[in-house]
Amino acid sequence: MKIAWCITGAGHFLKESYEVFRTIKNEKLETEIKITIFISNAGVEVLRMYGIFDKLKEISNGDYMAEIFTEKEQGSSSPKAGRFSLRKYDAVVVSPATSNTVAKIAYGIADSLVTNVVSLATKACIPVYIVPTDGSPGKVNSEMPYSIDRDKCRGCDDCEPRDRCERDAIYGAPIPQIDLLRCDGCGLCRELCPYDAINGGVVEIKAREIDIRNVDVLRKMEGITILERPEHFFFFVKKENLC
Numbered sequence: 001m002k003i004a005w006c007i008t009g010a011g012h013f014l015k016e017s018y019e020v021f022r023t024i025k026n027e028k029l030e031t032e033i034k035i036t037i038f039i040s041n042a043g044v045e046v047l048r049m050y051g052i053f054d055k056l057k058e059i060s061n062g063d064y065m066a067e068i069f070t071e072k073e074q075g076s077s078s079p080k081a082g083r084f085s086l087r088k089y090d091a092v093v094v095s096p097a098t099s100n101t102v103a104k105i106a107y108g109i110a111d112s113l114v115t116n117v118v119s120l121a122t123k124a125c126i127p128v129y130i131v132p133t134d135g136s137p138g139k140v141n142s143e144m145p146y147s148i149d150r151d152k153c154r155g156c157d158d159c160e161p162r163d164r165c166e167r168d169a170i171y172g173a174p175i176p177q178i179d180l181l182r183c184d185g186c187g188l189c190r191e192l193c194p195y196d197a198i199n200g201g202v203v204e205i206k207a208r209e210i211d212i213r214n215v216d217v218l219r220k221m222e223g224i225t226i227l228e229r230p231e232h233f234f235f236f237v238k239k240e241n242l243c
């Protein structure tokens with residue numbers, strides 16, 4: 001079985017999505033599962049911030065149909081999305097799906113890698129499963145990337161987290177900041193700060209009405225199934241009698 005896993009630039013459900021695909025990959029199944037990963041530009045940045053980007057190789061080792069394709073490498077026309085017209089995949093999962101990508105799909109836009117994948121997959125009648133980050137009313141807790149708590153930071157002259165960051169992602173004085181586009185979420189800074197001033201933390205986020213409406217539009221689209229959580233994709237794998 002061949003699955004296309006699309007990742008967009010969302011922190012919410014990102015770790016959970018990774019865990020689901022890691023489990024599917026490691027499960028002892030009768031049929032081999034190959035997972036190709038397609039990542040939006042924002043997805044690459046956010047995956048790095050949460051320390052997951054480098055771990056994706058454990059899921060997709062680079063063999064044929066188990067590659068990792070980034071939007072940047074794929075240019076504007078996303079040639080690898082042509083594999084969907086050739087029906088090379090059994091299912092597409094967009095998890096997590098940002099409100100941005102959901103809105104584009106809802107209005108038929110296909111100007112990015114992930115929206116192209118969804119467009120071509122639905123045209124080829126390949127089932128598409130989407131896990132939106134902002135799909136239901138009410139608040140959700142979302143884990144943030146690392147940042148410096150300015151109340152706890154003592155502005156040390158010898159700031160070990162700043163001096164020892166392997167990606168030079170911490171800059172400025174007396175209270176430094178983290179450049180999240182350099183950060184790879186390794187967590188070393190957090191361990192090194194004696195004042196516990198570096199943390200991810202959890203924030204409460206409320207979905208906008210427009211985003212919920214867009215998810216409803218997707219619910220009614222032929223070939224698309226909305227999943228409330230990444231773990232619900234296991235049902236699909238079970239339905240196919242694979243585990």
Ligand SMILES: Cc1cc2nc3c(=O)[nH]c(=O)nc-3n(C[C@H](O)[C@H](O)[C@H](O)COP(=O)(O)O)c2cc1C
Binds near residue numbers: 007043
């Ligand atoms: C750390 C971080 C976390 C984010 N989490 C979310 C999220 O959970 N949901 C969302 O809709 N956008 C989130 N965004 C914003 C998207 O990355 C942004 O809208 C981007 O343009 C989406 O592009 P894409 O849909 O092509 O991936 C986040 C951005 C950052 C920096």
